[in-house]
Amino acid sequence: MTIAIIIILILSGNAKYGLNYIMMSSANGDMALTTIELETPYTPAEVASLADYCHSPTDQAATISSGSFRTDGMIIIPCSMKTLAGVRAGYAEGLVGRAADVVLKEGRKLVLVPREMPLSTIHLENMLALSRMGVAIVPPMPAFYNLPQTVDDIIQHIVARVLDQFGLEHTRARRWQGLRQAANFSQENG
Incomplete structure (x- = not known):
């Protein structure tokens, strides 16, 4: 049985978590390219080669932006609190938010790996609300x-x-x- 999982690798910090997983998202601008080069032994091209598919984060017409494109779920690893808040609010600007919105509306599995600490009350409330929606919150705790x-x-x-x-x-x-x-x-x- 083949499982199709959308992997959103947010390359703003803790890139090693995402690089240890299958990727379906490419680098997000110059800062992401710098993050790859500084935090990993890989080049941006090597990271992109690990993915089955790469989409521009601004491509709202990508396959993963539609519920008719069947997947088993989505992982955002690592997930910033800004992205997490956007997912909670249904803010679907950009491909990451749109794909997460699609996964939720289609009743598929969504896993978020938050990357920031300490956590504010707002962060905790956002995570609680998402958990109540069925989203798995998997903090990277050793x-x-x-x-x-x-x-x-x-x-x-x-x-x-x-x-x-x-x-x-x-x-x-x-x-x-x-x-x-x-x-x-x-x-x-x-």
Whole structure:
């Protein structure tokens, strides 16, 4: 079974989260290109080559802007509070907002990976409202039970949690197997 997921990679910070996932969105202007070059070992062309399809963020006629283009859902990773607020309000200017609006109106899965902290009351209220609409809010919080050795280990675990939202099989992260297995793992890898 093929699963079609729209991946919106907002390249304004924490680009590594999105680069560890399949992309269907290309770089967003000069600042995004600079972010790719500064925060990752990839060039903008290499990032675009990871995607099955790339759309301009201003292309309101892109396939993903229509409910008749069938997908299983959408992930915005990382998701700024500005984008999150726009999704909550149904502000569909630009392809990101339009595609999110389509996913919601079609009753498909929407996953947002917020990137900012600390959170204000407005941020929390926006996330609560979206959660009540069925949107999955997956903050990129590190887990330590798996004894990560590198920042990439932490990122892989977070990306694995995003994959879990769509029921996608992966081997990117070690799953919790109970206290006994955790103690054994700790002794073997400590």
